[in-house]
Amino acid sequence: MAPQPSISEGLVTRPMVILFAVLLSLPLWIEAVGLYQYLGIEIAVWMIYALGFNLLLGYTGLPSFGHGAYFGVGAYAFGLVQLRLIESLWLGLAAGILAAMAAGALVAGLISHRRGIYYALMTIACAQVFWFVAVKWHSVTGGEDGLLNVARPALSFGILSASLRGNTALYYLAVAILGLTVVGLWRFVHSRFGKALQAIKQNEMRAGFVGYNVWLYKFLVFTLSAGIAGLAGSLFAMAQKSAYPDVMSLHSAGLVVMMTLIGGGFVSFWGPVVGTAVFFLARDLLGAFTETWLLWYGLMFMGIVLFKPEGVVGAWQDLVRRRRTAGATKETGSLSHHRG
Amino acid sequence: MEFVLHLAPHLLNGLSLGFLFALIALGFMLIIGVMELINLAHGSLFALGAYVAMVVIAPGASWWGPLGKWYVAQPLTLRYVLALVVAPVILAFVGMLLEICLRRTYGKDPLYGLLFTFGAAMVIEELIRIVWGSAEKFLQVPQAINGAFLVGGLIYSKYRFFAAASALLLILLVWLFLERTPYGAMIKAGAHDSEMVRALGINLKRLRLCVFGFGTALAAMAGIIIAPIWGLRPHVGVDAVIPAFLIIVLGGVGSFWGAVLAGVLVGLAVALTAVYVSEWSLLSMYLLLIAVVTFRARGLFGKKSILEV
Secondary structure (H helix, E strand, C coil): CCCCCCCCCCCCCHHHHHHHHHHHHHHHHCCCCCCCHHHHHHHHHHHHHHHHHHHHHHHHCCCCCCCHHHHHHHHHHHHHHHHHHCCCHHHHHHHHHHHHHHHHHHHHHHHCCCCHHHHHHHHHHHHHHHHHHHHHCHHHHCCCCCECCCCCCCEEECCEEECCCCHHHHHHHHHHHHHHHHHHHHHHHCCHHHHHHHHHHHCHHHHHHHCCCHHHHHHHHHHHHHHHHHHHHHHHHHHHCCECHHHHCHHHHHHHHHHHHHHCCCCCCCHHHHHHHHHHHHHHHHHHHCCCHHHHHHHHHHHHHHHCCCHHHHHHHHHHHHHHHHHCCCCCCCCCCCCC | CHHHHHHHHHHHHHHHHHHHHHHHHHHHHHHHHHHCCCCCCHHHHHHHHHHHHHHHHCCCHHHHCHHHHHHHHCCHHHHHHHHHHHHHHHHHHHHHHHHHHHHHHCCCCHHHHHHHHHHHHHHHHHHHHHHHCCCCECCCCCHHHCCEEEECCEEEEHHHHHHHHHHHHHHHHHHHHHHHCHHHHHHHHHHHCHHHHHHCCCCHHHHHHHHHHHHHHHHHHHHHHHHHHHCECCCHHHHHHHHHHHHHHHHCCCCHHHHHHHHHHHHHHHHHHHHHCHHHCCHHHHHHHHHHHHHCCCCCCCCCCHHHC
């Protein structure tokens, strides 16, 4: 069930080109199909978040159910830098990533010797602590309301600078960061480190016997994944112009699990990307018809867990495989999983 | 001495809170023990049970015509007792329905069961929101257990005593059921070694169905007892499921008295921290869990279980 290493492990692959062709042209047509610019930012942010999360769930087989905490820590860190320190994009993003990584490392240090359901339970308990602190520590986090009026600092490279106040400008920044994340993670999961993670997913004990320091790998991948969540959280704080405790709740952490799984995070690198798109389209399209869209989305999720845990990408892979076996009966035995 | 006297009411408060927490964890524990399944829908079933009880106690009379009018005119105590029976039975059927769906996940990674019940929790919460709205609701209780009384200059709520006593009673009944009846023996055996149970000719399929139904009924019972204290919101399920799993992990999977003790410990921790830092009292239970589990990997009395693989 581990995502199969693909034959084409180039720096840029065809799905990447397709994804970015769609995303880069999005502002041109999104309003024509009845949606709005801001949706694009949300989708890009959650794609970054879900891709980082899938390092744990899909690649290492670690069920982290409290990932919203690191997303939230990133958002608060970004907000605090803008409000208390200095209006700076780069400093804010760095603070978001580092704060989330620190929080992640703290938790990972406590739980990396655990496995399976105990691991899931401990991630929930730790996430609740962060959520609770965010709600109660009024003087820093602003309590239930959160940090308001977080600035959108300008994107500046020395003398060149561009305002990010418009949603389209911020969208392009989010897509650029998503691009870096996709390319970086693609390299990462195909590196030796990524291979070790997949070995841990298949059998932790065996990976240990082969000589991998399993604890260290689990610790590092959790910290990295938390850092990516923090990056996404920083962008989210900029998009929302605020940071609030809701995103740290169990409910919000559950959404990223659902997106990753529905898309097919168990079998593909692209699962989280597809799942995020499905979620937001379901929200806005089903939401236009009925107030109760979350009910239908939940039922869909239950169905997918029972009947097709490989998700949308898994169903697509089955389809491709079936067509190939029907078409080319000569080449038996070369049923490589089509990914990439 | 004065210090102890000062703390005594808080200790009592913590103890009663602890029994309530243990009560919430009871059904969760049965399901985790026999099915090796984390039922994340436990909290939502808890909430749904309380909402159903609310309808049984005070249905919209206009729906049912004269029969409804006659029913609402009956004494509240009667309707309350009826709700205590009917709502858990209805919820038991809901639980059995979930179990039938869950059969597809048996033998796979336990993660699938957890994910499925997470989806179920979301669906149930949305259903509650659709049927009853998001506003806070209240569960009526009979006059006899409502109100307050005075002991040594301190005001106590009668209902809290009633709730703690019923929680204790239910815990004892479930324990007697598990220890003193053949069905209890089957459930315990099923938790210990399900293959062997099947080999002995016990219908494991039916056993699991019944345990899930029973666990859900206990969740509903806990919901009905606790709803008058916590209030009823669609979101209340999350407030219930988190202490439930926390207590099981703290007490150790597979240990009945471990869970009860953990419930009491959590109750005491919350109540005593509330004396000094009331804002932060709920945080104490998470910190207690993290502290215990860091040093005792399987909780206080846990045995090795499938959940670690």
